[in-house]
Amino acid sequence: MARRTSHRRERQDAVKHTHQKPWRRVTTPYPPLEVLSPEQLARVHDAALGVLECLGLEFMSDEALDILDAAGAEVTHETGMVRFPRELVTHAIAKAPSSIELTARNPERSVVLGGKNINFTSVSGPPNVSDLDGGRRPGNLKDQLNLIRLSQSLNAIHMLAPSPVEALELPANSRHLDVCAAYATLTDKCWATRPIGRQRIEDAIEIMRIARGVSAEEAAQKPGMLANINVNSPRRVDKEMLAGLMALGRAGQPVIVTPFTLAGAMSPVTVAGALVQQHTEAMGVLAFAQMANPGAPMIYGGFTSNVDMKSGAPVFGSPEYVQAVLAGGQLARHLDLPYRSSNVNASNAVDVQAAYESLMSLWAVCLGHVNLVYHGHGWLEGGLTASFEKMILDAEMVQMMCEVLTPLKFDDDSLGLAAIEEVPPGGHFFGTAHTLARFDNAFYAPMISDWRNFEAWEEAGAKTGTERANTVFKQLLAEYEAPPLDADRREEIEAFVARRKEEIADRGLDAA
């Protein structure tokens, strides 16, 4: 009876979807891998507090400077430089929660950011998009919508990072309304937005609120979106980012603070030095976020990698990146904050390099207890291109990692002693009752891995994994169904977007 049910479900899945594990929350059963000794961790933390105390950060916002001044930081209004007494930093950061729940409009897709939870997003923000059929092309609305649909369909994606690719044909000052409306209607998962200025954030929050059908107060108490603030490393935070950060905090939505510390370019040429600077910048801005909105939910972001010293090109998924991700986790946990990092690579094609650099990143984020993995699916070419095939490749690798994080079954029956007794030396286990009872779901079933023998594979066209990913993404798009949304809410979103576009056309977008 159980088998028939499971068969029926599988057939349905097969009609609807290629092999996918169901959407599920993912936690790791393993302790974090630590690359810093306790002494080294203390040394980075202490050095970063020292930099905040002696050198400080530049805040390019008068409103932010006033808040910092009032909170007790040493503010030089003329230059925007802010120095932080040590206790001010640690006391401020201690006010933030150590774990955050994001509520999706479909509550079954809500996520927890913190502790041993690991959540994988879609790609965020490339200017270009590519697939094998059309090659590399500038971002556009059609591809953006298809990437959003694919992000809804792929169960390995827990939530969507902002704008999988830019829709460059839309007006820059109202484009955010279109992508937020697309997120609110094409997916029922949580999604993030870009924190450029106050109004973009407020628009995004309003659209999220309408889609969930809750009041502003409810949305603030049960946040449903977040945004990522990049520090203009070294040691500068720009006005629009700060405006976005403050708007998020006022509305109770979490902010990620991510220094952009490429060793050798925007930070010292050593991983240790880049970590000191990452920690300096993250702590300074996170402390400010608490001064602006005490108790606001926030996330420690790490993006430390290095540049290729010969060309100056950024390097991703390297051994240095792995070590920085692991160390960043130790620093975030030292502050008792959720941790964000990324699934990155610097390849120009969906080739072996894209696969190994991304998988290096994925092992690092899983072993480093990264709670939110930005660019989890589809990032290519150091973030300059969103790739449809890479979406599928990443989904395969993410699913595999999640299976590695699933504890082995160890009940009496799993040990298989009766089966071992049943099969004579030199025999085989294909026909044992133990095998037959587990035939359907014994092992991980891949999306693109092809395990047929060479002859069968060759006869089927000798397709590479990348070519198979091309087939899978098209199939998923063909099968895509929008998640249900009340007609009232859909109309309210459309009306809000139309009204805001008129206002922006009349008065411009207030960026402050």
Add this chain to the structure above:
Amino acid sequence: MARRTSHRRERQDAVKHTHQKPWRRVTTPYPPLEVLSPEQLARVHDAALGVLECLGLEFMSDEALDILDAAGAEVTHETGMVRFPRELVTHAIAKAPSSIELTARNPERSVVLGGKNINFTSVSGPPNVSDLDGGRRPGNLKDQLNLIRLSQSLNAIHMLAPSPVEALELPANSRHLDVCAAYATLTDKCWATRPIGRQRIEDAIEIMRIARGVSAEEAAQKPGMLANINVNSPRRVDKEMLAGLMALGRAGQPVIVTPFTLAGAMSPVTVAGALVQQHTEAMGVLAFAQMANPGAPMIYGGFTSNVDMKSGAPVFGSPEYVQAVLAGGQLARHLDLPYRSSNVNASNAVDVQAAYESLMSLWAVCLGHVNLVYHGHGWLEGGLTASFEKMILDAEMVQMMCEVLTPLKFDDDSLGLAAIEEVPPGGHFFGTAHTLARFDNAFYAPMISDWRNFEAWEEAGAKTGTERANTVFKQLLAEYEAPPLDADRREEIEAFVARRKEEIADRGLDAA
């Protein structure tokens, strides 16, 4: 201007060598990743001892049965079945050393198998060979020799596993002499041989001895080679494997015992069940090895993976494989023995699948403290093909893993505080003294990763990582130089091979 310089530098690099880290011993600074709780570990161990006690293993060798009988095992001579009292097993295994040093003919290439040492080999034993130029073809002498040369040139390879591809045009009963002579002359690293029968082992040991210029006694005291025994799972050990095992032990050379436990085929369909069977078979044969030659060096081998239940095809580099490798490490350490596992994949092409399945394996072997990683470079298609491009892809990934295992520098200077002070907010670190002093060797320099921007990459031919690997292997072969070997020893090897070929032609190869 910058482009011309970069062109010139590329040409120079092309003349010298592609980027390689130097050959070095690799140890891990991290604790092993453990997938079994202490209770689960005890349960597998206890269950395996129980199977040895109640069901036992089949030994297809009268000589072995006599040794087992004399040592106190319960032997049924008619069937070859042997049951082992528990203490007999654990007492026998306890006699083996926990760490083994293999001495290379170039002592600087000697390796340590045990503890936190991780050693990567070349591919062993496929019937086919491939590269992008010639496609997939049957194994042959020319490709075999080139794979051996490449294994010498690649610094990521610590030692050579037996026969990177079969030379199918040579007579089967003397082929082992040719490949051993090639190993002894084309590489100064340690190499392994295949344990099929007594005489092949004795021939291999003699060639190793001559190449090192030592006596048989010295070679036995300081072993220089090893061989891998596969169990014919389930629970059967064949005559030729046992003859090879005994010959190795008599000559003081280490043996690896590796059950071939594909879950769902030759072992139960669960990972837990397959581990019980792996541990049963490994312990039974390892205990026998100690009864035959007390104190002989030996290695616990794991090869547990699963089959695709739909096609029956073996699956490699899967989540199940990762968990089995990690659990196998716990079982080997429980016996205080060195541990062997593999770098595997089931892809039919050097594509994204080959990359991610192999890199899953490589993370598993590093986190599982595998002391000897068989098939470390070049294995493709579940072991049916040795690939030249895969040799390079694996070298890149192995080098990256070894860098991840290299502790971060944390001296005062590495923290870069002076550089952080020197660079103003919004500035950059390219020109600081701290950066300039580390310009050349700051970061991992790849062999095939291409970090140029899209336009430069496209202009250079838009090559995939696999195509770049093709260029690299040809370049390394063009630059190959045989390591120096005394003319006397070379002649002695040639004379030995000639004499043995005559003997084999006259009397055949005694397989017992």
